[in-house]
Each structure stands twice: as C-alpha cells, then as structure tokens.
Amino acid sequence: MKILITKGRVVDPASGRDERADIAIANGRILTIGKVAPDFAADRTLDASGLVVAPGLVDLAARLREPGHEHEGMLESELAAAAAGGVTSLVCLPDTDPTLDEPGLVEMLKFRARKLSRCRLFPLGALTRGLAGEVLTEMAELTEAGCVGFSQADATVRDTQVLARALQYAATFGYTVWLRPNDPWLGGGVAASGAVATRLGLAGVPVAAETIALHTLFELVRASGGKEGARVHLCRISSAAGVELVRAAKAEGLPVTADVSINSLHLTDVDIGYFNSAMRLVPPLRQQRDRDALRAGLADGTLDALVSDHTPVDADAKTLPFAEAEPGATGLELLLSLALKWGQDSGAGLRRALATVSCEPVRVLGDALGSLASSAGRLVEGGVADICVFDPEARWTVTPGALRSQGKHTPFAFETSGFELPGRVRATLVAGHVAHEAAREAA
Numbered sequence: 001m002k003i004l005i006t007k008g009r010v011v012d013p014a015s016g017r018d019e020r021a022d023i024a025i026a027n028g029r030i031l032t033i034g035k036v037a038p039d040f041a042a043d044r045t046l047d048a049s050g051l052v053v054a055p056g057l058v059d060l061a062a063r064l065r066e067p068g069h070e071h072e073g074m075l076e077s078e079l080a081a082a083a084a085g086g087v088t089s090l091v092c093l094p095d096t097d098p099t100l101d102e103p104g105l106v107e108m109l110k111f112r113a114r115k116l117s118r119c120r121l122f123p124l125g126a127l128t129r130g131l132a133g134e135v136l137t138e139m140a141e142l143t144e145a146g147c148v149g150f151s152q153a154d155a156t157v158r159d160t161q162v163l164a165r166a167l168q169y170a171a172t173f174g175y176t177v178w179l180r181p182n183d184p185w186l187g188g189g190v191a192a193s194g195a196v197a198t199r200l201g202l203a204g205v206p207v208a209a210e211t212i213a214l215h216t217l218f219e220l221v222r223a224s225g226g227k228e229g230a231r232v233h234l235c236r237i238s239s240a241a242g243v244e245l246v247r248a249a250k251a252e253g254l255p256v257t258a259d260v261s262i263n264s265l266h267l268t269d270v271d272i273g274y275f276n277s278a279m280r281l282v283p284p285l286r287q288q289r290d291r292d293a294l295r296a297g298l299a300d301g302t303l304d305a306l307v308s309d310h311t312p313v314d315a316d317a318k319t320l321p322f323a324e325a326e327p328g329a330t331g332l333e334l335l336l337s338l339a340l341k342w343g344q345d346s347g348a349g350l351r352r353a354l355a356t357v358s359c360e361p362v363r364v365l366g367d368a369l370g371s372l373a374s375s376a377g378r379l380v381e382g383g384v385a386d387i388c389v390f391d392p393e394a395r396w397t398v399t400p401g402a403l404r405s406q407g408k409h410t411p412f413a414f415e416t417s418g419f420e421l422p423g424r425v426r427a428t429l430v431a432g433h434v435a436h437e438a439a440r441e442a443a
Contacts (some may be wrong), residue, residue, distance in 0.1 A: 001043045002026045003432060006034065008048025008389065011369035012055060012379040023053060025385040028431035033381055044434075048389055051426055054354050056088025056386035058337060058361040058377045060259055061235060061307035062094050063328070064121075066112075067105070067408070074406060078312065078332065079118035081405035083436035085308075085333040086388035086425040089120040091365070091375055094131065101126035101137045103145035110146045118125070118435045120372075122365070124151040124178055127166055133157040136166055139175055143248075148368035149233065151178035154282055156213075157235035158184050164220050167230035176368065180235040181213035181242065182283070186438055190323045192238075192286040196269040202323060205284050207239045214245045218254060227253040233257040233364055235307060237285035240293030247302045257364045258302070260294050261309035262331055262338040266419075267291070267411055277318050277325035278411045282308075297346045298356060304364055306342070306356040308335040312407020330407040334398065336390060337421035338412070344422060350392070385432040394424035 003025040010021045010033060024031040024040050031040070064078045082090055092109070094100035100109070106123050113121035125147035129135045132155075139150055150170065170177050184409040186209035191197040192205030203290075213368065217232060224230040237243060237258050246258045263281050268288050272279045279285060297303040311328025318325050335357055343353025362377035369376055375383025398415035398421065412419050428436040 001039065001432065003207065003429070004005055004040065004042035004045045005048050005053055005387070005389065006045060008051050008053035009122055010053045010379060011351060011354060013358035014378040015380070017379065018351065024381070025047065025429070025432045027423070028385055028433070030379065030381055030383055030385050033379060039101050045387065046427060050391065050393070051389050054388050054390065055358040055377050055379050056267045056388050056428065056430065057085045057086045057335060057357045059308050059332065059357070060305050060361050060364060061261070062090045062310035062332060063095070063312070064091055065096070065312055067096050067098065069097060075112050075116060077404060077406040078310070079113065079116050079402065081330070081332045082119040083428045084404050084425060085429070086336045086390060086428050087119060087143065088386035088388070088428060088430045089122065091122045091124060091148065093153045094124050094126040094151055099126045099131050100124070100147070100234065101129050103141045106145040106147055107144060116435055121432060122148045122150050124207040126150070127152050127177060128157065128162065133159060133162060136162070136169065139169065140173065143175065148365055149176040149178045154180060156182060156184040160216060160220070164223060167220050167224040167232070171224040171230035174367070176231040176233055176366070178233045178235055179217065180283070181210050181217060181237070183209045183212045186212065190284065191272065192269050192284040194269060196272060198277065200272065201344055207241050207286070210237070210239050210242045210283070211245060213374060213402055218245070218249050221254050221256065227255065229255065231255045236261045236283055236305060236307070237294065238264050238286055238290065240290045243293045243297040243302055245298070250302065257304045259305040259307045260303045261335065262335060263309060263329065263411060264291065265294055265298065265306065265342055266338060271411065272322070275322040276416060277320065277322050277412065278329065278409050278416060279324055280325045280327045281329060281411070282327040291393055295342065295346050297350065298342070299346055299354040305361040306335070306339050308332050310405070311408050312405050314407070318409050329410050330403060330405040333403055334404060334410065334421070336388065336425060337423045340392070340423040341421060385429055387429040388425060389427040390423050390425045392423055395420050395422060396424055397421065
C-alpha cells in the first residue's frame with residue numbers, strides 16, 4: 001500500500017530534523033520526506049495537521065508472557081498494546097515458561113509475531129540454561145534463530161566464574177550480554193531500604209545490591225578485554241550511586257550501555273503509600289535523590305534509553321499483601337507519554353525525549369539488528385517506514401480498564417497517582433502497514 005502522511009511536524013532526533021513536511025511511503029519504506037513526486041498516487045492519505053510524525057518507538061524491555069503465562073498476557077494483546085503506544089520494535093526477555101534457551105522456541109515466537117504484523121519482535125536468549133546460572137546456552141545457535149543478545153532477566157548468576165566465562169565467550173563472538181545489576185544475597189527484599197521500608201516493615205533492598213553487582217560486572221568486563229571486551233547492557237539502573245558508576249565506566253571507555261524504567265524515572269518509594277501493590281516493582285522504587293539522578297543521567301546520556309519494563313500481571317497475583325504480590329506493571333501504552341513528561345519536567349525537550357525511545361535504543365542494539373540498524377528508530381529516505389504519529393497537545397489520564405494490554409495494573413492509574421499525561425498516539429505504522437489508528441477525539 002502507498003501511504004501519504006501530510007502536513008505533520010516531522011521530528012527525527014537522529015538527524016536533528018524538525019520541520020513541517022509530507023512523507024511518502026511505498027513497499028514498506030519511506031520514499032521521500034518533504035517534496036512528494038507529482039505522480040505519487042497514494043492508496044491512503046493520513047492528515048497529520050497539528051500532529052508530530054516521529055520514528056516508531058523502540059522498547060528494550062518488555063515481557064509478553066507467552067509462552068507459559070498466557071493468563072497474564074498473550075502476543076495478540078501485548079503487541080496490540082505496543083502498537084497503541086507507538087512502539088514498532090521491542091525486545092522481549094527470556095523468562096518465559098519454558099525459557100528462551102532453545103532455538104525452536106525463539107523461531108516460534110518470531111514467527112507468531114510476524115503473522116500478527118503489529119510490532120517487530122527481538123527476543124533475548126537465555127544466558128544460561130533455564131536461567132539457572134550454571135550452564136551456558138548455545139549462544140551461536142540462538143543468535144542464528146534471531147536473538148539479539150543474552151540475558152538472565154531478573155535471575156542472577158551467583159557463580160562469578162560462570163559469568164566470567166559467559167562474558168569471555170560473548171566478547172569473542174561479538175554478542176551483547178544484558179544484565180540487571182543485583183547482588184543475589186542483598187537484593188532479595190521487596191522495597192528500597194530506607195525510612196519508608198522501615199516504617200512499613202518491609203524487607204529492604206540496599207543500594208549496595210546494585211553497586212556491588214556493578215563493580216563485579218565492570219571488573220569482569222575489564223578481564224574480558226577492557227575497551228575491546230564484552231559488550232554489556234545494564235538493565236534498569238535504579239540508584240544515584242549506580243548512575244555514577246556507569247558514568248565512570250563509560251568515561252573509562254568500557255563497552256557498556258544502560259537503561260532506566262519509566263517507573264524509576266517518575267516514582268519514588270513514598271508512592272508505595274499504604275502498601276499499594278501497584279508499586280511492587282523490580283527494581284524497587286528508591287528515594288527522590290535517586291530519581292533526580294536517574295533523570296539527570298538520562299538527560300546527559302549516561303543512561304542511554306528509557307524502557308517500559310512492561311510486565312503484565314493478573315489480578316489474582318496483585319491483590320495480595322505487598323510483600324507477596326507479584327512485581328510488575330503494564331507500561332507499553334505509557335512509554336511515549338512518560339518520555340514526553342520527563343522531557344517537559346526536566347527541560348530536556350521533545351527531541352531528547354524522543355531520542356531515548358527511538359534512535360538511542362537502536363544504538364544499544366547495534367549490529368544485532370542487521371539491515372535494520374541503519375534506519376530503525378529513524379526517519380530516513382529509503383529506510384523502513386516504522387512511524388509513530390501523535391498529538392503532542394493531547395492530555396489524558398490512565399484508566400486501567402481501557403488499556404489494551406491483558407495486564408491492567410499500573411502505578412500511573414489516575415485514581416491512585418493523579419498523573420495527567422501528555423501526548424496521545426494517533427497512528428502507528430510498521431513497515432508501511434497501519435498497525436494502530438485512533439480517532440483524534442479520543443480522550
């Protein structure tokens with residue numbers, strides 16, 4: 001289908017483009033940005049007057065719950081949620097049931113996603129078999145099946161010798177290892193250590209759980225070759241001290257990148273209130289000084305990307321005492337708005353806010369994207385037509401029941417948070433196909 005997007009404000013953070021222009025699309029790719037050839041006969045025209053036309057969002061952390069947890073989410077519902085949130089590419093974690101440690105499982109997941117045509121799916125393979133932290137998976141075979149990196153999700157590798165071997169192997173073949181820094185002995189609590197956890201009688205997770213794990217990882221990266229060693233992506237940094245350690249590691253030239261979740265960027269442990277299980281998250285919400293440091297780190301590039309950390313949880317698993325509730329929250333449909341809110345609140349601006357959810361995540365993925373690496377997360381002539389069209393002036397509040405995700409629990413529900421969010425997705429295109437479209441009058 002040939003599509004013409006007219007009269008929109010085209011914003012491409014990667015190139016710095018910010019202008020009113022038309023975009024012509026054919027065969028899943030962008031033909032022209034700006035002047036459209038007179039003989040271009042569009043099958044469909046999208047009027048983007050008053051709207052921003054931006055690259056499709058790229059989310060580096062989402063759980064789709066399939067296979068094994070279909071009662072909490074299925075590919076159909078979660079990829080529909082992604083499209084509704086303007087997300088055109090997402091990375092899914094390997095902690096499914098069974099875990100993504102066999103090529104056949106990865107191929108099946110990618111095949112199902114392709115058939116749905118809602119969003120590009122990039123699986124992370126399990127770093128160790130069954131995420132048990134003992135035996136390395138066949139990384140070469142998983143890469144051939146379509147994995148873009150290797151992760152333990154929220155499981156840890158307790159044996160540092162196993163982790164050292166994993167990084168050495170990854171360095172040899174150019175794979176990226178994705179790890180959430182969390183010391184297994186210190187990180188078993190349910191809330192961030194501090195006055196709130198103490199007052200509520202909740203088991204705490206000290207900042208040292210993150211910093212000790214970071215120190216260990218950086219030493220192992222140095223041992224694997226230093227600047228030429230294993231590439232490590234640090235998932236969901238949560239503390240001010242963690243930000244400083246990442247900043248120092250980057251200054252040293254270590255091949256590390258890092259992200260932060262929408263939850264840690266906007267909320268603090270005070271938001272737990274009176275045992276609100278919607279705030280039961282991993283990593284746990286920390287203090288305001290940590291949130292401020294995370295915001296500053298995202299603004300100056302110490303933290304490379306903002307992620308939804310989308311983890312749909314069913315009602316039965318959430319309506320439990322705080323310490324027993326399953327951690328997680330839905331986030332795919334909120335990623336754009338919370339990025340925009342951070343851009344407004346911090347003064348970083350629209351372009352930087354969009355960069356953290358488009359071109360910067362693509363830079364993290366790098367060569368693992370193959371031919372997509374040159375145009376995903378960007379608006380470029382000849383590149384893939386993965387596009388998010390949104391209304392920057394729209395304001396909306398989160399009503400859990402209206403979310404397309406099967407998981408309805410979010411800490412940003414208006415009834416508990418009072419948050420009013422900026423920006424509303426009006427259309428999402430994946431490879432030139434309209435994967436989502438909403439009426440302008442939608443609240």
